[in-house]
Amino acid sequence: MVSTHPRSHIMNIVGGRPLVLGTALAIATVGMSLGAAPASQAASVSCSSSTALSKRPVLRYGDTGSCVAELQRRLVSHGQHITVDGSFGPGTLAAVKAYQRAHHLQVDGVVGPLTWKSLLGTSSPPPPPASICPSHPVTFYGQSGSCVKLVQQLLIKHGYSVGSSGADGGFGPATLAAVKSFQRSRHLDATGVVDALTWKALLSTGVTGAACVTRTYNDMSASQRVGQLMMVGMETSDQSQIHSLISAQHVGNVVYLGGWNGDSTVGSTSNGLQQQTTSSATAGVGMLIAADQEGGYVQQLKGTGFSPIPTALTQGAWSSSSQTAVATTIGHQLRGVGVNVNLAPVAGTVPESLGTGNGPIGHYYREYGYTPAVVSRAVTNVVHGLNSTGEIATVKHFPGLGRIKNNTDTSSTGITDNTMTTTDPYLTPFKSGITAGAGMVMISLAWYPKIDSANQAAFSAKMITTLLRGTMGYKGVVVSDSLSAVAVSNISVGDRAVRFIAAGGDIALTGAPSEVPTMVSAILARMKTSSTFANQVNSSVHRVLTLKSEHGLLYCS
Template sequence: MSSRPARRALLLGMPALAALTSCSPGGGSGAPSDAADGPAGSDGGGAGDATSAPGSASPTTAPPSAAEQALAEMSVREQAAQLVLVGVRAGESFPEESVSGLGLGGFFLLGRWSEVPAVVETVASARAAVGEAPAPLLAVDQEGGRIRMLRGDTARETPSAEELGEEGPEAVTAAYRSIGEDLSALGLHVDLAPVADVVDPELGEDNAPVGALERGFGTEPQQVAACVRAAVEGLGEVGIAATLKHFPGLGRVRENTDFSAEGVTDGTTTAEDPFLEPFAEGIAAGAEIVMTSSAHYAQIDPGVPAMFSPAVVRDLLRGRMGFTGLVITDDIGSAKAVADVPVAERAARVLEAGGDAVLTADPTIAGELVDAVEEWAGTSEEAAAHLAEAAGRVLRLKERFGLLA
């Protein structure tokens, strides 16, 4: 029942900033503070307790949702499989040998897809590969500019985030609505966008993962926050789930975590940093997914990649910022930043940190990841409970898309 500014103020732990009406740089910042401890929202929506009013009928127990029913019928291994999403590369055969029979949670498109029949065939193969398991979530990285997996006949061309940030929120909303329409037409559910990272103005193009590729909306937190909200709302207007990335931000590192394990430490960002404002604004706008990065954040949890850090995921994202949706990783299959960590350990550490699902661009490790999650769930009651909670989040998102029928 609260207004958007009030919700945003809760997320940021400070008064709402009134200037978020354009993407033009403005004064002020919005860093999360201790005032925002605890979830900022709940599944209950503030409905109050179940006590009956005088003279009313006795309360009845609501029937389980489709997601709850599906979860209750799953084995531990089936739950584990829901937490693994595998990349399918354009121009290559669907990785049936690596994924068939696992009942994976989803797939995402990699490379450049320019022909509609190829996408349609892959969507059909993905659905067939999971067998009797719930239909898979289907995602793609469609940001605009250079970062567009869908090209040619499969999607309309849209400007880069940098260009959109200069134009303003209305342009951002229109572009992301267009992106969402194209994804929906192809049977896809999730856009692995928008980028919520604020590029350090002192780095600019020397920021390899974002600035050099024009993936960021700008260099000022308030500006980027307004554009992130606009992107989330544009996708939401056509029913596509938005993904805020790369939490807690890649705008202050020099190298790309996909290609390097060096130069991927952010020594500046703190848990109260203004650069977190775009993530808070995206959450307030209704983003359903947050992607964690594999960079290191020396002021939050030194020496630990964000996706493996309880301080980043449980304390900051879940606790301080109140995010209750699905937390996924950046690629853990091929990324150089985590290449030295054994595959099974990657999955276990993600879950121990409080994450929900893992993405791998390497389909050949899918089975190993499912094995690792299943084994981890058997280490304690707490681990088993977290697995069920994480699988439940995946299934609730699937329920929204009608994938549990």
């Protein structure tokens, strides 16, 4: 079936990237040869959204001022991705030409009456009717028909050329190159395959970035906002149950558990999950789909399309270039099947004297080494490698599980680190991962009495808000270790999620789908009785939406 077509095969049909012609220097030279007006000339006229067409000046490369800013806002509203800074530079010139090309205007980069008229909407062509392809199936190279034609029409609307034949309904090399270019511009994996996320991006032509985050947040119901703070584990037999949770509980994030085999299976499952992110379920917000792809004993995705990964302890002895290269390969493989979050690398340091006596990490060789320096180097390289592919790296399990004896997944005793302090050298690998650009930090469920004797890490404001967000300066998304673990079984299900968010956490992860309704209800109930907690929820939702916006999961129409 189309939805299970192996992406790796599709990606190999036509190789290479579109050739980008010209440079900023060449563009500047062209602008000068066309007699670009002095910046002061454009700046002398004040423009706003209500300025009449007859009052709008001709704009050229090099101009500055409010009229250029108004031009840039119009270009953004028509799907061009540029900065609104009031300066007609190379980026704006390229956007103007792309717009002119898509709207069948003279492609000269000069914004005259005809281009202004089109931008103002009086002659802009209507968007292509989605009704010609209502199901939006996975669409790829070699296909033909109405859905391919809609893809082409949408690409043209966004300013991309699909070849001299235009929207002819045939998915050929020019359309493949345009899809890949579009995907790269939207922070999507540039496979050339039009999957659920690419369809969503193509169909969206509204505001982007922070403005889209704000708009999406404002359009969400309270339940939809809380749903963005849930990540639920999904095994191969759980798909219908998870789809129901997305619909009824507005769950916004999933993690693959239990072992998955083959890129075709994982890719089609990921696409199916993204298809569930409707306006009624998640307010149209795409889903973070995660997996534990560390290596060795901890590799959830195996089989065709997934390389066997050595243990972290083995990787820790490699050169920096080898560590980065393997992480890059992992990132490409994950992105290729729609998994946008790797719950790795482990940033904990295990003392060599403890070694395999450390239940959660050392027993499985999940540590990169026995000193913070060795672990820091590996963590930095792994994060860089994952980031280079657009994959979200997650450093875990803050502030480290290396000194405890038992595994928090299976034990509530022997999970206390009596050494860890706020200045502990074992924090260094986490700082290195954050500095390298990790998109998420996972919090452990262990006890660290020298930092907070009253609360486990996941429920400790001293740990998350004061140490991680304050002292260490981390501003991103914080996810819990699984709140269905034995280590927290003495706490009611609802309180686990509430206490985690109250401590400064963002995404409550549970490996038990049955726990989700209780957690969501508890968060909503606490929001009604505590304005402080409601504000914490709002901040968490904004952090999650911002992360999604940065990774091609949030679009505004």
